[in-house]
Amino acid sequence: MGPQMLPEQDLYDSCQNVAQRGQMATNNLTLELHTSITRIVMYQVFSTTAWNLWTRCFELIKLKRKDLTIDPSKVNTAFGKYLYNETLLIKDSHGCFEVFLSNHKGWQQKVDKGLKEADLHSNQYKIYPQPDMPGCDCFFWMLLWLALLKHIHYNDKLKPDNFLFPAIGSNGIVHHGEHISHDTVQAWVNEATTSAGDSFTTCTCHCGRAQWHWMLARVRWWGSWAENENHDILIQYLLNELSTYKNNHSNALCPTQNEADGFLLGKHQLVKPACSQDLQLMQQFIIVDVADLQSDICFLTNTLISSKNGPPSSTLVHQPLQHPLCSTFLPCKSPTLIPQQTVSAPNNTGSMNFGSHPLPKKGLDIPNLPIQCTDGSYAPKKDSWRYIIQHWTEADPRHGLHVALQDWPAVWLKGKNKAIFSSKYHQHALVTLEFLEQ
Structure with missing residues (x-):
């Protein structure tokens, strides 16, 4: 108007x-x-x-x-x-x-x-x-x-x-x-x-x-004072020249604010740039999730294809090209579909079909933390990270881990096992990555 x-x-x-x-x-x-x-x-x-x-x-x-x-x-x-x-x-x-x-x-x-x-x-x-x-x-x-x-x-x-x-x-x-x-x-x-x-x-x-969401320090800097106004009076509640010397709020209208004290109600937290560590951690989780999704989609696709066109005695088994942990460092490649003979059908005990990666003879397990000692006591919680690193790189048959976690094929974390081991497995992977980066 x-x-x-x-x-x-x-x-x-x-x-x-x-x-x-x-x-x-x-x-x-x-x-x-x-x-x-x-x-x-x-x-x-x-x-x-x-x-x-x-x-x-x-x-x-x-x-x-x-x-x-x-x-x-x-x-x-x-x-x-x-x-x-x-x-x-x-x-x-x-x-x-x-x-x-x-x-x-x-x-x-x-x-x-x-x-x-x-x-x-x-x-x-x-x-x-x-x-x-x-x-x-x-x-x-x-x-x-x-x-x-x-x-x-x-x-x-x-x-x-x-x-x-x-x-x-x-x-x-x-x-x-x-x-x-x-x-x-x-x-x-x-x-x-x-x-x-x-x-x-x-x-x-x-x-x-x-700006109702600005702190007083920014309002004081942005507003300054007018000619002929009594400086001695205004300084008591609004003006402080020392604030002007130390602070510069000329960038107050920038859409991305880095100052922690620029806004009330924490609005600056919503627009501040993400740090590199946050982005790397987010990328790791996204890549792992995408790899899991690709594997699930390929498994379902192969199952549908084999049920429609394949002979009863064969199917397409999904073979991931790389370990899930590797995908946190390298670009995720497209999975391949390799025709193979199926493993024997599930028996009455409900064992799963794991293609070319059969289960260890004594089954899968990821030990709970803290680790239980032979005398029935539990190891100190502060030492749990040591066991996490150990279980990632080495097997621990005494506690039920017959294959080191880093050697687990992705197929062992699919199907029914996904709900049992997936969360614990990725927690171990994350702790190990943080340790190695240090």
Whole structure:
């Protein structure tokens, strides 16, 4: 909402055309469309910038092109996707540009104190894409406005000292050396809010974009203080210059936050990057699960094929190419189907068909922990990890383990045995891997 608007599609098409084609696209603009585009986009970029940076009117109207630091390699991809209505990737949403508020509240007081004070970054802000909030997306509106300002009003010669919000005459002509007035901004606000059935002042922008989930330290840094405000009073509850020296929250709008104290309710935990150890552990479990799934699917497929087409005396037995533990280090290869003669059918005792990997004569077992000693006592729990490593690499017939776990073929962990041994087997594998990596 804002200055009286043309049909939305006409406005969008015109802005897109100018941003993509440059000055050539302005030749066909009528005076009405030229003026409407200027007023509407200027209002949008002014309001979204004020909303995001908590600026007052007199601070923002003096903003110049040199106050923006824009790296085209970081923003062009995201801006291009905006123009073509494409979805931004995660890496696109981390491109940003910086805004330096040279007329920020109290900044001149710091400069007067010397260069050490002037080195502070309390008035530099990084602006990131916010495609989920188009009405507040300063990233898009600022880049669009720069393109329109350059091609429509400055004839492709936007200089560092040019105002970003220049005064505009009734005929749509820009006054290059003069910025818009406070009264003009107030008129915009009145026009926008009248249609909404309420009344606001330009001070409202200073309270906008207040992140309810930010900690006070970030709010204090982001908000700073205004000219002519009593510093001795405000410092008691909001301002602490020491916080400004030690902390820099210019990156507060970044979609991925690393700071542990940046948000209330632990929201930062949901968006922080995963560490390498977490990803490796997740990969190990995924690969093992996929290998199990492949084996099960092949077993079922072979059973169906053999029951349909195969002779009664033969079937296709699934032979995994590698041990499940190996798949945690190497890419999982596709299993092969090897025609073989079947082992004798199950007898009345319910023994299973394990193809070319018959069970040990004394059966399968994975000893429980802690290990029971010969005298009936149990080994200390703190030594259980030693038995886990031992059972992985060596057999332990005395406790029922006749084949070392690392030598178990995958087929022994299928069928009925999967429910009995699978969980315990993978726990042993995980502990062993962690030990070997150390």
